[in-house]
Amino acid sequence: MRKVITSRDIEALQTTGGDLASLPVDALYTPSAKDALNALGITPAGKTSVGASPSSEPAQPPAERQVTNIESFFNSPEINLLKEKICDIGRRLWERDYVDGNGGNISIRVARDLVLCTPTMVSKGFLKPSDMCFVDLEGNQKAGTRKRTSEILMHLEMMKAQPKAISCVHAHPPHATAFAVARIQPPTCMIPEMEILVGEAPVANYSTPGSKEMGQSVAALVQDHNTILMANHGVVTWGTGVEDAYWKMEIVDAYCRTIVFATQLGTELKTISKDKVRDLLNIKKGMGIPDRRYNLKECELCDNSEWHPGVVCGIPPQKNDETSPTDIQAEELVKTITQMVMNKLKG
Ligand SMILES: [Zn+2]
Incomplete structure (x- = not known):
């Protein structure tokens, strides 16, 4: 039974x-x-x-799958569903202002040496299933009429370095990208959802978009992190499916937005206690999501020493016996006007 x-x-x-x-x-x-x-x-x-989408995720682990007839696989009902799913995710990225112009790209590994991806020079808000491409793991186009995105090389490096990365999503969500421009890793231990589903979001070095170096600097971080800020560029996430990868994008941007708001409240940000963070990491481990901190001591879990929120400028208190030049000028003016009024009254 x-x-x-x-x-x-x-x-x-x-x-x-x-x-x-x-x-x-x-x-x-x-x-x-x-x-x-x-x-x-x-x-x-x-x-x-x-x-999340039983009918739209591949049934067999992609890394084990061999495809002989690429063109018929590209037009199969299974791949057509994934193409539609990518269009849906593209629209959600665009509607949430996570992508601009033709920015952003989405990929799903569908076989040992095949990845379905978005084309170049198309807004992610208006993708059509017929726009999609197949590439091999070296980035050579294998199917599709539109040219594949130049940034697919980064997705492929990530997939090669992290076998759990079935899908990658790259976008420019403004709040998380602000951290990427400032090259500041968001502080940790502040919101449970971020800890469990994302965790630390490190900043990868800047490289020219579309270059192999960009892919390599991101790929060096994917063993321990599913969400990576790309210095002076944007964010890339990986997931066990395209919905999963997209969620990371929502979570990191909402988190960064909250942190930016919280730093404006004029008080130090508080963290969740370290023993409670350990509880969150235990849940995360059970879900099979990697995190660099599993083997750290409790006291090391929330090391935010790199975090430097905006400096708040206060007005220094003035001493009572000090009078500023402006005050002296104003006093002189009041004296002069008073004298003039008195003279007029006397006259
Ligand atoms: Zn980009």
């Missing part, structure tokens, strides 16, 4: 730090359990689709 998994089982696994990704693929999941996994972006063991 097939095992039944309920939302309570999911909760229990979360609180005990169990491995949600190792849930049995052939179990029966109740609708609330599916919703819970859906919200966490988890697909049990990666083989049975219980994820």
